[in-house]
Amino acid sequence: MADRAAWVERAMAGMTEAGVRVVALSWVDNAGISRAKAVPLGRLHQLAGHGVGMSPVFDTFLVDDSTARTDGHGGPCGDLLLLPDMNRLVPLAAQPGWAWAPADRYGQDGAPYPGCHRSFVNRMVRRAADLGLSLLMGFETEWSLGPGGLGDGPAYGLSRLADSGAYLLDVVDALTAQGVEVLQVHPEYEPGQFEVSTAAEDPLGAADTAVLVRHTVRTVSHAHGLRASFAPLTTPSGIGNGGHVHLSLWRGEENLMHGGTGPRGMTSEGEAFLAGVLRSLPALTAIGCPAPASYLRLAPSAWAGAYRCWGWENREAALRFVTGPAHEASRCANAELKCFDQAANPYLVVGSVIAAGLAGCEEALRLPEEYSDDPAHADPVELERRGVERLPAGLDEAVRHLEGSAVLRKAMGDHLFGSVLAVRDAESVLFADSTRTQTVEATRWRY
Incomplete structure (x- = not known):
């Protein structure tokens, strides 16, 4: 205990030296919105051991800040404790005077709260470890700048850097200063759209980093007089922003995505x-594509991965297998889930994907034949023969698959599983009568 107190004191001293005066403690709700409470640095020593109070009602918050009405989840009564993860405490490079830390949620009795998403990830990581397995995971983050933003010009065009180069330098510099390893950054398909990819890390670290990357992009954008959106779709006729997830499975130092038969x-x-993972994709869609707006993006022939199939370097497959350069395949071979977007809670994503994958390991499942074309242009009879099917075309359909998933229900536990379903059902109702344009406009600046 004394060692921990000394460690916290050193962390606080480092924050003081960095000019930090206030610390934001963040969590992500079931609707995929990052929420926060902030405390003066001087209180962090106390909060690192005892936490700050927060209501369980956030379990049922929707994208518009209304709440789902359901028994046993959320509500006005009760209180939880929000405890910062001091291992991820970091000064915010683009927000001087502030630091950030992701937080875990506990009950007043000190027990992990069954609705805590970081605890869910840790449980799944421990389940993998019990099998002698570990994972590396990482997110690709796409975002769009609002009207009048930077980056007009050809898709992926070098010309876009003429007006966005200084902005992207600030994004990379801020992420690097915060200890985030940037792999690449570039203009994306749509005008004003960009992507940054960060290095793979342990699953909890990958989810934490996804939250930090988005907040950093927002603050850098604000400093440039811009507004960043991570919504699945930002214009009714657009392609939209994905939240692709890369993963590899390891046994010790052996990458299990390489070197086999x-x-x-x-x-x-x-x-x-x-x-x-492939077997559970229809249910996982309700986790990784959690909003009605998600299904406006999840369209065929748009590199969104709208079909449940896998293929080597196939960007139209929901599960793309990547071997990497031949001389680095043992280190780089991985799989990419292309169908997810950034309306998703990244902790729910990584925990649920691990749960689905471990179920496959326990049952020694085998992949179907790989698919090496765009399924949207194939003969439907041939697709049926090969087991290639369209992923859910709407949230209601995805939720029905999630309800029927014994794998995800068991992994999450009744409390977390029930609160996720309650939010999904409520958001379906919320947008039931909305047009495509109304849905986009209502969610553009929420994510």
Whole structure:
């Protein structure tokens, strides 16, 4: 205990030296919105051990800040404790005077709260460890700048850097100063759209980093007089912003996505994990594409991964297998889930994907034949023969798959699973009568 107190004191001293005066403690709700409470730095020593109070009602918050009405979840009564993860405490480079830390939620008795998403990830990581397995995961973050923003010009065009170069430098510099390893940053398909990819790390770290990256992009954008949106769709006729997830499965120092006799060199365990994810994709869609707006983006022939299939370097497959350069395949081979977007809670995403994959390992599942074309242009009879099917075309359909998933229900536990379903059902009702344009306009600046 004394060692921890001394460690906290050193962390606070480092924050003081960095000019930090206030610390934002953040969590992400079931609607995918990052929420926060902020405390003066001087209180952090106390809060690191005892937490700050917060209401459980956030379990049922919707994207518009209304709440789902459901028994047993959320509500005005009760209180929780929000405890910062001091290991991720970091000064915000683009927001002088502020620091950030992700937070875990606990009950007043000190027990982990069953609705805590970071606790869910940790449980799934421990389940993998019990099998001798670990994972590396990472997110690609796409965003769009509002009207009058930077980056007009050809898709992926070098010319876009003429007016956005200084802005992107500030994004990269801020992320680097916060300890985030940037792999690449570039203009994306739509005008004013960009993407940054960050290095793979442990699953909880990857989800934390996804939250930090988005907040950093927002603050840098604000400093440039711009507004950033991570919404699935920002214009009614646009392509939209994805939230692709990369993952690899490891046993010790061995990458199980390489060096085996399975498809594309996967080991049997690597194949089984991906087969489990592929099997659960219709249900996982309700986690990774959690909003009515998500299904405006999840369209065929848009590189959104709208079909449940896998393929080597196939950007129209929901599960894209990536081997990387031949001389680095043992380190780089991984899989990418292309169908998800950034309305999703990243903690729910990584925890649910791990749960689905581990179920595949436990059942020694095998992948179907890979698909190497755009399913939207194929003969429907041939697609049916090969087991290739369209992912849910709407949130209601995805939620029905989630309701029927014994794998995800067991992994989340009744409390978390029930609160997720309550929010999904309520948002379906909220947007039931909205047009495409109304849905986009209502959610553009919420994510």
